[in-house]
Amino acid sequence: MNEFSILTHLLSDSHKLDDSFDQPPIIGSTEAQIMKALGMRGKFAKLHLVELLNTYADSIRVFGLYIRKNPLNHHWFLTKSSAISDLISSNPFQNRPRLGATLMVIISAIFTSKKPVDKKYVLKLRKKVSIDHDLQELEDMHFIIVSNSTVSLHPYLGYCLDLEHLFTALENSALNFDSNQSLSSSSPSSPTS
């Protein structure tokens, strides 16, 4: 049980770096940090870690908690299931579709180009007069990093968004959108009810 106590602390810990008080906290721990804290060494240290994380994940599932890995900074951390989370209060995009859509476009553009994207390109995709205010707000929320003329993702976003789930949903939406467009283009004279 002591391993679990330490693991709970390591995965739920949030701390700020000394020189970045205006930055969001770093949540959870890397594999190396966990192995060091638990004194896991040697060739099979990682195997033992995986085994421990597996057992731990099984134990905390009953509390509605899950272990996730932030793909943007490789930290393992804990998340709450939607059943026990107040998603309305925690999600800043619930009543702000424009801001959410801008973030979605930025994520998609970075995902498809595999590198930070130009602000002008995001503006072009959004087809708006200006997106400066959106970018400023998203940067204040620590979801993106705006540097000169480029936009990249902030590692903090990886804690708030299940990126794998997001890409699957995006892929499905893109396929549905494509098939709907194909249908409408193949039958232009079909009556609309």
Added chain:
Amino acid sequence: MVNSGLLLFIILGYFLLMWGDIIEEAKITYQKLQTLLHRLEYLENQAEVNSDQLLEENLIPLFQELTSFLNSDELDLGLSILKSGTSILSLKIEAIKHYILLLSQNELITQFIENCQDDKLLCSLINQSWQTPFCLTSISSSFLFQSYKNLVAKKHTRNLNSEKKAQELTFSSEKTEKLIHTSSEEFHIELLNFYNTIIPLLPCQLSKLLQPFSKPSEYFQYFSYILHLTQEGLIQYDPSKKEFFLTEKEM
């Protein structure tokens, strides 16, 4: 004067320790195999919910580890691992297929983003994937420190127990009595025959006493006879000359 019997018992102890090491090694190998199996089971579970992570996993070392561990004694466990391994491999291939598909759909996604101007639809994708990290900022550091100390103490105790077990194998004067068990009358006759055989050779070195016995089974059989004769005090070992010699005691 150094007790010559002590040296012989140390030799016997060495063989016992060797046997203990073999047992320990087998135990460690079994534990490693079980760890490997648990890891594969974990990957299998993870693969069902998170194919992205599976893509990052390099499975080749797992199979290499498996082949280095596996022998006929661990066949059952090995088969379970292979079953899980191949299952994961097929899942990984599916994940790679999915990833390639996703990459090939870059254009489709870009087209979707360019053409879809429905903010609600785009935002709904974000909302569906939103999650809340679970933080315990107010967890007691003293409790954790105590937990850590308990963990260290537990590991220390475990090590101490291992050392204690190892120490039990060293040879104190009381325990040497039990190390070589007394045997049947038939055994004593054989021992006496052997004793009579080596009397003309003594004093001499161990290698000379065991020279006629080339087969390993015979070698160890007569080596144990020498230990019995030493325990009985019929012969003694002189460490300075590295020789066995006859004592005044008679059988």
